[in-house]
Amino acid sequence: MMKITGITLHYVQMKLKNAFTNSFGTVQDRSFIIIEANTKDGMTGWGECVAFDQPWYTEETIQTCSHILKDILIPAIIGQHINHPDELVSFFAPVRRNPMAKSAIEGAIWDLYAKKKGLSLANVLGGKRKQIEAGISIGLKKNDEELFAAIDNSLAQGYKRIKLKIKPGLDISLISKVRRRYPRIPVMADANSAYTLADMDTLRELDQYGLMMIEQPLAYNDLYEHALLQKELKTKICLDESIQSAHDALQAIRLGSCRVINLKIGRVGGLSESLKILKLCEEEGIDVWCGGMLETGISRAHTIALASMNAVNLPGDISSTQNYWNRDITAPEVVVLNGCIDTPDKPGIGFEINRDALEAFTVRKEHFHA
Ligand code: OSB
Numbered sequence: 243m244m245k246i247t248g249i250t251l252h253y254v255q256m257k258l259k260n261a262f263t264n265s266f267g268t269v270q271d272r273s274f275i276i277i278e279a280n281t282k283d284g285m286t287g288w289g290e291c292v293a294f295d296q297p298w299y300t301e302e303t304i305q306t307c308s309h310i311l312k313d314i315l316i317p318a319i320i321g322q323h324i325n326h327p328d329e330l331v332s333f334f335a336p337v338r339r340n341p342m343a344k345s346a347i348e349g350a351i352w353d354l355y356a357k358k359k360g361l362s363l364a365n366v367l368g369g370k371r372k373q374i375e376a377g378i379s380i381g382l383k384k385n386d387e388e389l390f391a392a393i394d395n396s397l398a399q400g401y402k403r404i405k406l407k408i409k410p411g412l413d414i415s416l417i418s419k420v421r422r423r424y425p426r427i428p429v430m431a432d433a434n435s436a437y438t439l440a441d442m443d444t445l446r447e448l449d450q451y452g453l454m455m456i457e458q459p460l461a462y463n464d465l466y467e468h469a470l471l472q473k474e475l476k477t478k479i480c481l482d483e484s485i486q487s488a489h490d491a492l493q494a495i496r497l498g499s500c501r502v503i504n505l506k507i508g509r510v511g512g513l514s515e516s517l518k519i520l521k522l523c524e525e526e527g528i529d530v531w532c533g534g535m536l537e538t539g540i541s542r543a544h545t546i547a548l549a550s551m552n553a554v555n556l557p558g559d560i561s562s563t564q565n566y567w568n569r570d571i572t573a574p575e576v577v578v579l580n581g582c583i584d585t586p587d588k589p590g591i592g593f594e595i596n597r598d599a600l601e602a603f604t605v606r607k608e609h610f611h612a
């Protein structure tokens with residue numbers, strides 16, 4: 243039993259080492275809300291809100307999450323006794339959607355739960371892998387030299403698969419060049435919903451390049467048209483934005499909208515919902531891997547724990563600290579060695595919070611107590 247006696251929201255402002263460009267725009271400044279949850283018996287759990295400043299990816303933003311956290315979710319759980327993180331589902335039941343806000347708190351509660359048991363987060367989730375396979379997501383670049391340099395660098399570090407962002411006008415040209423230079427590497431493309439069925443000719447042409455999969459080619463909230471498209475392609479469709487719950491995943495699978503799911507803890511409302519999706523994928527024979535949100539070590543720690551589960555059967559977008567940050571708020575750094583990351587075995591998320599770094603990036607704090 244854990245009594246949640248205090249919650250602190252640390253609003254942090256960080257800067258990615260390298261600007262990250264996708265079909266919608268460029269991210270370099272990165273805001274987060276870091277959630278610190280304290281219990282009566284003096285333990286601390288950490289969670290992270292991974293929403294962006296603007297609602298270009300899904301509808302949530304740091305601002306909407308701040309509102310939902312402060313005015314609704316925190317009041318619902320502060321002072322409560324919690325036995326297991328799954329119990330948050332009932333506290334949050336009156337709140338429609340807002341998965342990233344829910345996930346932020348839930349992540350802190352999972353960390354507390356694992357720490358209380360003296361076990362790693364991977365362990366309490368049921369993750370068995372001592373190491374996970376790392377993939378990397380490479381944004382759109384200014385020119386071919388920069389793109390090839392990023393790919394060469396990723397291959398040198400042993401990343402197990404490479405994801406390239408594409409958009410209309412930078413699709414066939416980009417993928418064909420990459421394929422000419424790297425005929426055999428495991429590569430996939432992510433469109434972040436930049437196409438429609440009117441682009442069928444382009445999408446059919448992309449089908450010729452032996453991509454591992456194409457991620458979210460059509461609208462961010464679509465399942466039906468992806469099902470139509472999947473029937474026309476031999477390349478597997480992977481859904482990202484369209485899957486915001488286990489129920490969405492069920493519908494997508496039954497409709498034939500995808501053969502792969504990019505599972506992001508924040509996008510689906512937390513680890514408990516992620517476990518439901520993994521179970522579903524296992525039962526239905528759907529490939530699944532863990533995605534990323536250009537996040538700090540806290541959220542990546544949760545994702546590494548999830549990726550240590552056997553049901554996750556492909557390398558995800560989980561890259562090294564040095565791919566994102568000059569200085570992170572967690573220690574030690576996430577290191578990719580021969581394309582693999584060690585699953586931490588210390589209690590909870592398995593990374594320490596560097597309080598000095600956290601303070602240095604914090605622009606505002608809000609504290610709530612029972
Ligand atoms: O579509 O998976 C995506 C980054 C921000 C928002 C959406 C996406 C991405 C990435 C990079 O592809 C993931 C990462 O390396 O954290």
Ligand code: MG
Pocket residue numbers: 432434457458482483504
């Ligand atoms: Mg994506």
